[in-house]
Amino acid sequence: MPLSVKHLLGIKDLTLQDIELIFQTADNFKEVLKRPIKKVPTLRDTTIVNLFFENSTRTRISFELAEKRLSADVINFTASASSVKKGETLIDTVNNILAMKVDLVIMRHSACGAPHFLSKHIQAAIVNAGDGINEHPTQALLDSFSIREKLGDVKGKKVAIVGDITHSRVAMSNIYCLKKQGAEVTVVGPPTLIPKYMAEAMGVNVTYNLREALEWCDVANVLRIQLERQNMPLFSSLREYNLFYGISRELLDGLHKEIIIMHPGPINRGVELNSDVADSKQSIILQQVENGVAIRMAVLYLIAGKKAEN
Amino acid sequence: MRILLKKAHIIAPGQALNGLIRDLLIEDGVIRQIAGEINIVGDRTISRENLHISPGWIDVFAHFCDPGYEYKEDLESGAKAAAAGGFTEVMIIPNTHPPLESKAQIEYIIRKSQHLPVNIRPMGAISKDLEGKALAEMYEMHRSGAVAFSDGTNPVQSSGLFLKALQYVKAFDGIIIQIPDDSGISQHGLMHEGLWSTRLGMPGKPAIAEEMLLERDLKLLKYTESKLHFTGVSLKKSVDLIRAAKAEGLQVTCSVTPYHLLLSDENLQQYDSVFKVNPPLREGDDIMALRNAVKEGVIDCIATHHFPQDVDGKQKEFEYAGEGMIGLESCFGVLGKALENLTVEQKVSLLAVNARKIFGIPIPEIKEGSAADITLFDPEISWIFEENGIHSKSKNSPFKGSKLKGKPLGIINKNRFYTDSSF
Numbered sequence: 001m002p003l004s005v006k007h008l009l010g011i012k013d014l015t016l017q018d019i020e021l022i023f024q025t026a027d028n029f030k031e032v033l034k035r036p037i038k039k040v041p042t043l044r045d046t047t048i049v050n051l052f053f054e055n056s057t058r059t060r061i062s063f064e065l066a067e068k069r070l071s072a073d074v075i076n077f078t079a080s081a082s083s084v085k086k087g088e089t090l091i092d093t094v095n096n097i098l099a100m101k102v103d104l105v106i107m108r109h110s111a112c113g114a115p116h117f118l119s120k121h122i123q124a125a126i127v128n129a130g131d132g133i134n135e136h137p138t139q140a141l142l143d144s145f146s147i148r149e150k151l152g153d154v155k156g157k158k159v160a161i162v163g164d165i166t167h168s169r170v171a172m173s174n175i176y177c178l179k180k181q182g183a184e185v186t187v188v189g190p191p192t193l194i195p196k197y198m199a200e201a202m203g204v205n206v207t208y209n210l211r212e213a214l215e216w217c218d219v220a221n222v223l224r225i226q227l228e229r230q231n232m233p234l235f236s237s238l239r240e241y242n243l244f245y246g247i248s249r250e251l252l253d254g255l256h257k258e259i260i261i262m263h264p265g266p267i268n269r270g271v272e273l274n275s276d277v278a279d280s281k282q283s284i285i286l287q288q289v290e291n292g293v294a295i296r297m298a299v300l301y302l303i304a305g306k307k308a309e310n
Numbered sequence: 311m312r313i314l315l316k317k318a319h320i321i322a323p324g325q326a327l328n329g330l331i332r333d334l335l336i337e338d339g340v341i342r343q344i345a346g347e348i349n350i351v352g353d354r355t356i357s358r359e360n361l362h363i364s365p366g367w368i369d370v371f372a373h374f375c376d377p378g379y380e381y382k383e384d385l386e387s388g389a390k391a392a393a394a395g396g397f398t399e400v401m402i403i404p405n406t407h408p409p410l411e412s413k414a415q416i417e418y419i420i421r422k423s424q425h426l427p428v429n430i431r432p433m434g435a436i437s438k439d440l441e442g443k444a445l446a447e448m449y450e451m452h453r454s455g456a457v458a459f460s461d462g463t464n465p466v467q468s469s470g471l472f473l474k475a476l477q478y479v480k481a482f483d484g485i486i487i488q489i490p491d492d493s494g495i496s497q498h499g500l501m502h503e504g505l506w507s508t509r510l511g512m513p514g515k516p517a518i519a520e521e522m523l524l525e526r527d528l529k530l531l532k533y534t535e536s537k538l539h540f541t542g543v544s545l546k547k548s549v550d551l552i553r554a555a556k557a558e559g560l561q562v563t564c565s566v567t568p569y570h571l572l573l574s575d576e577n578l579q580q581y582d583s584v585f586k587v588n589p590p591l592r593e594g595d596d597i598m599a600l601r602n603a604v605k606e607g608v609i610d611c612i613a614t615h616h617f618p619q620d621v622d623g624k625q626k627e628f629e630y631a632g633e634g635m636i637g638l639e640s641c642f643g644v645l646g647k648a649l650e651n652l653t654v655e656q657k658v659s660l661l662a663v664n665a666r667k668i669f670g671i672p673i674p675e676i677k678e679g680s681a682a683d684i685t686l687f688d689p690e691i692s693w694i695f696e697e698n699g700i701h702s703k704s705k706n707s708p709f710k711g712s713k714l715k716g717k718p719l720g721i722i723n724k725n726r727f728y729t730d731s732s733f
Contacts, residue, residue, distance in 0.1 A: 012509070089626055111627035112500070112512045113581025120580075121625075132629070134511025172511045196516070201508035 003302050007119050007126040010135035011176035019180060023145055025298035026291070033069065033294060043072035046304050049097050050076045051107045052129070053114075058265055058289070059129050059139070063106050066296035072304075075102070090114065091121050098124055104304055107131075125303050133167050139264050140173030142295040144181060146288045147219055150260055155182035160213040163223035163245065163272050164193040166234075170223060170264045175202050188213035189245060192234040210245050214255055221262040222247060222272050238271050249276040260284055312337050313727055314352030315686075321364040321658045322676045328655070334363070336682045339725025344678055354727060358719070360690060362654065365674040366398025366683040366723055367661040369638060370565055371487070371541045371613035373462070374400075374430070377418070378407025383618040383703050385419070388638075389426040391616070391702040393728040395638035396661075396685040396718025399429040399671070403462035404440065411435035411446040416454040427726040431457035431671070433487065436475045440464045443471065445478060452482045457669055458539070460487035463588070463617075463633075467493055469526060476536035485537040485669060488527055490548065491589060495519035500629060502590040506575040512628070515590050521547050528555045531562060539668060540564040541613045544589040546599035553608045563668045565613035566600050568641050571648035573597075573708065583624050583631030584708045587615070597648075604649060604660065611665040614641050618704030636702045640695050642687065643714025650715075654689045657716075661685075686719040686729070693717050699730070 003018050011019075032040055048067050052060055060076070067074045077097065088096075094105060105126045107115050112132035119126050130136040144154050151157060159178050165171045165187045178185050179202070186205040187194060199206045207213050214220055225241065235241050247261065261273070261283040269275050278285060315334040322328045333348040334341060374388035383391075392400045402419070404410035410419065410432050423430035434451035438444045440461045448459050459479060465488050466472045475486055496519035501507050503514020524540060528551060531538045543549060543564050555562045573591045585591060603609045617634025624631050637644075645657060652660075662685070666673045674683030697710045720729025 089622065091625065109627065111629035112510070113629075114627040116581045117583075117627055132511065133513065169511060195508050195514075196503065197505050197508045201505040 002305065007115070007128075008137050008299055008303055009115050009119060009126065009128050011137045011140050011173045011180070012135065014180070016180050019141070019144070019177065022141055022295065022298045022302060023148060025302060026145055026294040029297040029301075030291070030294040039069050039071060041071045042301055043067070043070040043304055046104060047073040047075070047102045048104045048106060048300070049102045050074065051094065051097070051105055052076070052078045053107070053109045054130070056108055056129070059108065062289070062292040063129060063296050066293050066300055069293065070297055070300060072300070090118060094118060094122055098122060104300065127299060127303055130169050132169065133172070134169055135173045135176075136169040137173050138292070138296055138299055139170050140177035141299070142288055142292045143174055143221060143262060143264070144177050145295055146262065146284055146291050147260070149287070149291065150284055151218065154178065157183045157219060158186070158217045159183050160186045160188055160217035160220045161223065162210065162213065162220055162247070163189050164226050165189050165198065165223070166193050166195050167226040168223050174221060175204055179203060186213050186216060190235050190241070210247070211251065214247075214251065214259060217259055219260045219262060220247065221264075224264065224266065225268055225271055238268075242271050246270070246272055246274060247277050248274045249280070252277060252282065258282060262288060265289065311354075311725065311727070312350070312352040313722065314348060314350065314355045315361065315363065316355065316357035317361065319360070319362040320676055321362055321654050323655050323659045323663055325676060327676055336722060339682055341676065341678055341680050341682050344676075356686065358688070360688050361719070362687050362689055363676065363684050364658040364687070365662040365676065365685070366721055367396050367685050368399040368401070368665050368671070369397050369614045369616065369641070370401045370539075370611060370665045370669070372400050372402050372616035372638060373405060373618065373634070374402045375618060376406060381703070382620050382623070385423050385426065385430060387701065387703045389423065389428040389430065391636070391638045391700070392428045393721050394701045394718065394730060395614075395641050396687055396721060397428060397638060398674070398683050398685060398721050398723040399431065400638070401431045401433055401457050401669070403460060404433050404435040405462040405464065409435050409440050410456075411438055411440070413447065413450045413454045416451050416456050420455050427721065427723050427728045429723070431455070433458050433460045433462070435459070436461045436466055436486065437471060442466045442468050445471070445474060448475070448478060448484065449482060452484055457671070458485045458487050463489065465489045465491050465493070465523065469530065472527065473530045473534060476530055476534040476538065480534070480536050483537075483670075485539055487539045487541055489542045489589065490520045490524035490527065490540050492519040492523040495522065499590070500586070501578050502575045502592050504575055504593055506578060510578060510581070512578070517545050517547065517592070520545050520589055521551070524548050524551055528560065528562065531555075531560055532558075537561040542567055542570070542589050542615055543609070544570045544592045544596060544600070546596050549599050549603040549608055553603070556608065563610045564608070565611045565665070566604065566609045567613055567615045568637060568644035568648065569635060569708075571597060571600055571604070572644055577708070581628045582708075583626065583628050584635060584706055586628060586631050586633050587635060588633045601649060605652060605656075610668060612641065612645065612660050614638050616702070618702055619706045620704050624706050634706070636700070636704055636707050639700060639702065640707055640709045640714060642716050642718050643693065643695060644709060646689065646714060646716030657689070682722045684722045686721070687717060688719060689716045691715075691717050
């Protein structure tokens with residue numbers, strides 16, 4: 001059964017069957033990654049461009065590794081969105097690359113909806129690696145995949161998403177992904193970092209009290225404070241943020257149960273997470289990173305529409 | 311030139327011949343004869359079922375981009391678009407480069423548009439360079455023919471300057487036009503803030519950005535006892551505030567765009583930049599409130615907010631795309647869809663009468679001996695708004711390919727007959 005979509009633009013467009021298919025495929029690739037030879041020839045004749053208009057290290061590396069494990073030919077293109085703003089248009093940039101016979105575009109861009117726009121103007125398939133504050137679908141998939149791995153299922157689980165919800169594409173994609181799988185979601189953060197219509201628009205609980213959210217949840221997905229995406233000061237200081245919205249060992253020990261801690265990285269230690277939490281056994285942050293490669297292999301494989309050859 | 315109009319339904323609210331069906335003979339730009347039947351051979355004889363005529367329509371807020379952005383539109387192409395949309399008169403905004411902020415700029419527009427079939431009336435800038443910091447030479451621009459004063463797409467943010475502007479124009483009974491938008495609140499937004507902006511992951515422009523500037527401006531208006539026209543009102547709340555201000559006796563009037571009467575924020579689901587406008591497309595409840603306010607008369611007239619953008623200006627990431635849509639040519643057909651329960655006479659009042667009263671422009675008369683300033687139209691016919699029929703240099707309309715109701719058929723003005731239709 002193929003995916004219901006040609007591009008992976010956002011979790012918003014996926015069905016539950018799509019999500020399950022990606023997870024099942026990722027299970028197989030995760031097994032491949034444990035073999036002594038971690039490479040399969042699946043995408044041997046596929047050329048993929050990683051088009052990053054916004055800085056990224058870990059997402060780009062994760063995609064690149066996934067591409068290489070699948071034997072795809074890989075090119076990397078890094079440009080700042082501002083240089084594109086001044087000069088060449090996005091369509092021209094991409095068509096120039098596609099003219100060299102590229103099959104698949106992985107794109108990160110600072111403008112919301114940029115991959116959706118591009119998908120209407122080019123032939124190749126697109127995987128969204130993050131667009132503005134809108135979506136970051138592969139991150140949400142790997143987060144849910146990690147919850148599923150740790151707790152057996154996502155359905156019925158309670159997930160708190162902590163921090164800067166307004167400027168987080170990770171939050172948006174996670175909410176769509178978790179809700180589609182039947183999880184309950186609470187978002188928690190300072191009121192200035194939570195969109196006004198969050199509860200109504202997305203069907204989530206909203207609270208400004210971290211302890212209350214942590215008492216409620218099975219999993220806390222803690223977001224990075226996105227200082228670079230805020231247009232004006234939205235909280236007083238990192239110090240005060242840490243005091244009221246940072247997760248400390250003491251806070252976790254005071255809860256009535258042991259919850260799982262996740263973070264999409266990179267961590268601001270001492271801001272949203274203290275080190276004694278980030279490095280604790282409750283944290284599955286590094287498993288998330290590991291699963292990221294398997295999830296991205298699954299997405300690339302399914303989007304490229306090839307048959308598994310392993 | 312002799313033009314004979316056969317069996318025309320005359321829609322001229324407040325005039326003697328309103329509601330009658332008559333033949334009209336127009337000779338050298340003047341209405342020579344109006345009678346039940348005229349049997350003179352004209353150079354052109356216009357005979358068509360359901361032919362309606364009214365005083366020529368006026369648009370109160372359009373951008374002709376000239377000088378400075380002639381690749382999007384210029385006075386000639388703008389006039390063609392206006393004529394095709396049934397407009398004989400257009401008020402244009404000063405957001406050109408350089409801006410229309412001095413006598414020289416106003417005179418340039420008036421001189422350059424003299425030979426065009428459409429009367430083009432420039433608005434003068436309120437502030438120098440449209441920066442909202444110091445008053446432009448409004449008195450002299452008024453003398454040179456500026457019809458009203460506005461900073462157009464840069465609404466004045468400074469309360470102090472806006473107060474001074476309202477006071478200053480009282481010297482010559484001038485009128486200020488403002489889009490109510492507090493940019494301090496809305497500047498980072500890309501669409502209306504609400505359920506859809508949240509779901510789409512787009513930064514929102516909160517409704518209070520419009521409400522707050524509108525409330526502030528009304529307070530300043532009350533203090534100064536001047537005249538103010540809001541254009542592009544897009545919220546139920548705005549309409550409520552204006553209704554209350556009118557009841558209180560303030561000299562406030564307002565206009566709405568055709569697209570705010572038909573489209574909502576739901577239309578942005580595909581991140582299509584053709585829907586990127588300011589004020590942004592609002593919610594379903596707002597649309598209904600605006601329609602009711604038109605019917606009720608709280609909204610006085612229609613402003614197309616014809617803002618041309620070339621292909622490259624729109625064909626880019628939503629965030630970087632230019633704002634606005636063209637609106638002159640689709641205006642009447644969009645109103646036909648949005649305002650189905652309005653009579654033809656009410657529509658003509660919105661398009662031809664009320665705005666002229668507000669801005670002190672004579673209303674063209676349909677009577678023997680008057681200069682012919684007439685719009686020909688069919689209020690009932692359904693038609694497809696095709697891209698290749700667009701006269702504007704820019705094609706940024708979401709209505710391309712849509713079925714519209716009611717069609718302008720041509721204009722007669724300044725002894726010129728302009729039409730695309732075959733009769």
